[in-house]
Amino acid sequence: MPPAKKTDKTSAPLHVGIDLGTSRSAAAASNEKTTWVESYVGWPKDFVSRKMLGKEVLYGADAVRHRMSLDLVRPLEGGVIREGSERDHEAVRELIRHLLEAVQTEDDQPVRAAIGVPAEALHASKAAVRDVVGDLAEALMIVSEPFAVAYGIDALDGAMIVDIGAGTADLCVMHGTMPTEEDQRTLTLAGDAIDRQLARRLSERYPSVRFGETTLRQVKEASAFVGEPEGKVSARGADASTLGDYDVTDDLRASCESIVPALVEAAADLLSRYEPDFQETVRKNVYLAGGGGQIRGLAEMLEAELAKTGPARVRTVDDPLYSGAQGALALAQDMPAEYWEDL
Incomplete structure (x- = not known):
């Protein structure tokens, strides 16, 4: 593993939003650079593999393509770092390093990173993410993925985000404040x-x-x-x-x-916790994000199911791949100092 980069604390920080996903991870930076990678990391199995590949670590599609020659790791399960394996933690660190290096334009520029994780894994993920980020950034903020999406598309009041990734589907109702645990749901049907x-x-x-x-x-x-x-x-x-x-x-x-009934049930359960007039507003402002947002016909099917109990409108966000990372970046640029954790 290459050494961590040293940063020049006198430089203006680079803000980076990262959507850390089970299948794909994406980053968006304040210098307008973006990148994404399939969430795989691989290390050559032996000296033959190292000679053939000419690399110490492979990422994403490149790692999958050469998987027979690698110790291949898909380190995120349900959108969080798998417990009990140092190799999984090392792989997530390498993923984040790879994303940061792809968006950085100055080697010594300090980084302030906002990283999105599944809604119900927010508290459990903080320590693990902090450990793997280490000295890759000077400050860290962990946010729920659906909240990041909502912030990025300015759907801050009277809206619901349905963010479907590989490991989890996260739902979040926005009502003009930062969402609490009661405003969010995480499903493993994704x-x-x-x-x-x-x-x-x-x-x-x-x-x-x-x-x-x-x-x-x-x-x-x-x-x-x-x-x-x-x-x-x-x-x-x-x-x-x-x-x-x-x-x-x-x-x-x-x-x-097969995932539609659980999504509809979770959405209905979330809505039932609010006053009827607010429910009506939210039902007409449902946004579909994440990789699942690209399933053809899903927005229309969810809308038809929700419409069985009242008027509904479900739309897919403009950029499902980057909506989480762009939202995390917007949060990173706007959040007051008390929400950041120095590393």
């Missing part, structure tokens, strides 16, 4: 749950065919949908030693739709 259900369904439909986990995740990310399909969706699989393309359309649709 992108990874869709992946697991798709794999299970295909093992039942095609019992003699083997589908790679990475292949199915890529198919989902490229073609996820609910409702009516636009066309046939196929996945490459192997029956014994014979490769072929298999129709996965119906199974992909069913897997994506």
Whole structure:
């Protein structure tokens, strides 16, 4: 691992918002630079791997592509650092280092980082994130991911954020103040749950065919949908030693739709805690964010389900990939000093 960078405390700090995700992590900086990476880190297994790859650490798609040559780590589970493994903590540190280096333009510029984590993991994540960030930044702020999204799109009153990532789906109602735990919900039915259900369904439909986990995740990310399909969706699989393309359309649709009932139930439960007139306002201002926000037809399906008990409007944010990081950046630039933790 390369040494941590020293910073020049006399320089103006670079504010960075980071959306630390189970599947993808993104960063947005006050110098207008942005970057994202799949949340994988890999180390060469041996001297042959190091010679072939010519790198000490690989990240994201590069790491996945060379996974047979690496000790590959996906260190975030449910949007938080997995406990009990120093390698997972090291991998998250490397991810954050990689993101920061991609957006920094001055080697010695101090960094003030706002990092988004799942709503219900906010308190539990603080110590772990503080440990891995260490001297990569001079100050740190941990925020809930749906609150960061809300702040970034200026949906601060009478709105609900539904932020669907790989590990969790986070819901947050905004009512003109910083949200409390009572204003937020975290579900573990999200992108990874869709992946697991798709794999299970295909093992039942095609019992003699083997589908790679990475292949199915890529198919989902490229073609996820609910409702009516636009066309046939196929996945490459192997029956014994014979490769072929298999129709996965119906199974992909069913897997994506499997998360809808829990999302609707959680949204209804959150809404029930507020006065009826405020509920009506919020129902017409629901925003879908995160990777799940890119599932074709999901906003329309959620809107139809919520509309069964009253008028509703669900919209997808303009940039689901960066909405969390951009919101965390906005918070980093606006937050008073008492919300920061010096490192």
